[in-house]
Amino acid sequence: MRRDKKTGACHKEDDYESCENIKLSKKTKKASDMLDIFKEPEIFANASEIIRKAQIIRAKRRDKKEMILFLAVSFAFVFLLAAAAFIDIKTVIAVECAVYFVLPLAAVPAMVLRKGGIEVRK
Amino acid sequence: MMDEAELVNDAKSGGREALNVLINENYNTVLGYCIKMTGNTSYAQDIAQETMLKAVLNIKKFRPDYKFSSWLIKIAVNTYRDFLRKNRITDSIDGVDLFEPVNIEGYVIDKMYCKQVMEILLSLPYKKRAVFILKHYYGYKYEEIAKIMDCPIGTVRSRLHYCIDYILDEMERRKMI
Numbered sequence: 001m002r003r004d005k006k007t008g009a010c011h012k013e014d015d016y017e018s019c020e021n022i023k024l025s026k027k028t029k030k031a032s033d034m035l036d037i038f039k040e041p042e043i044f045a046n047a048s049e050i051i052r053k054a055q056i057i058r059a060k061r062r063d064k065k066e067m068i069l070f071l072a073v074s075f076a077f078v079f080l081l082a083a084a085a086f087i088d089i090k091t092v093i094a095v096e097c098a099v100y101f102v103l104p105l106a107a108v109p110a111m112v113l114r115k116g117g118i119e120v121r122k
Numbered sequence: 123m124m125d126e127a128e129l130v131n132d133a134k135s136g137g138r139e140a141l142n143v144l145i146n147e148n149y150n151t152v153l154g155y156c157i158k159m160t161g162n163t164s165y166a167q168d169i170a171q172e173t174m175l176k177a178v179l180n181i182k183k184f185r186p187d188y189k190f191s192s193w194l195i196k197i198a199v200n201t202y203r204d205f206l207r208k209n210r211i212t213d214s215i216d217g218v219d220l221f222e223p224v225n226i227e228g229y230v231i232d233k234m235y236c237k238q239v240m241e242i243l244l245s246l247p248y249k250k251r252a253v254f255i256l257k258h259y260y261g262y263k264y265e266e267i268a269k270i271m272d273c274p275i276g277t278v279r280s281r282l283h284y285c286i287d288y289i290l291d292e293m294e295r296r297k298m299i
Contacts, residue, residue: 031290032258034239035239035289038154038158041154042150043149043150045149047146047174050145050171051142054175054179
């Protein structure tokens with residue numbers, strides 16, 4: 001058995017037990033037995049509840065991400081339009097019209113995709 | 123019957139049944155570890171639940187070079203550390219469900235003796251206690267403990283050695299051995 005000179009710790013995996021045996025033999029064995037006061041729990045885990053909570057947390061995280069993305073895109077769009085208005089107001093109006101026309105049409109498939117993406121397979 | 127790797131793969135791809143099995147099979151191991159760390163059944167249940175929740179949320183980050191139970195213990199170690207920081211609690215030994223005493227006379231002695239053993243364990247700093255519990259009660263190897271605790275193997279060795287010496291000294295001081 002090899003031990004560290006400074007700390008006295010065992011060097012190898014197998015030394016852990018031999019440390020006990022050689023150093024304090026009976027006393028350590030008794031101490032080891034005395035430490036066995038625990039009985040392993042036999043509690044039934046409520047797995048469905050845990051998974052349900054996890055789904056709620058995931059949904060909240062996803063909503064937060066989407067909200068941040070939505071705000072970022074909205075602000076970028078508005079600032080871009082404001083900047084473009086200085087150059088050519090007619091183009092800005094045309095772009096706005098196109099966006100307001102396309103947005104409701106894009107919303108439905110986006111919502112369907114969003115709903116389909118979060119389900120946990122049974 | 124699927125083995126652990128298959129269950130994990132299925133759980134990673136969203137299989138609810140696989141997740142159920144993994145949680146049910148490992149819950150008592152995690153809870154047992156938490157009870158030994160906290161000495162309090164109620165805290166232990168909270169930490170075990172939190173651990174399982176984190177595991178479900180991060181199942182995709184699980185790497186197969188760990189055993190699933192080791193990964194859960196690693197999460198439990200971190201959750202317990204966060205729990206101590208957040209609640210600023212001192213370890214309590216109330217409410218520990220230990221073992222069934224055989225008779226009334228033995229009951230009083232056993233309770234006192236269990237309390238003393240628990241006091242000794244809880245008087246260890248939590249990082250050292252975690253190393254000792256993982257080695258003594260779960261038989262993990264130095265390398266596995268080092269991975270779980272995120273520290274070098276040398277640290278594991280010295281912590282374990284410190285714990286053994288400390289426990290023996292304390293038991294002697296209390297005239298238990």
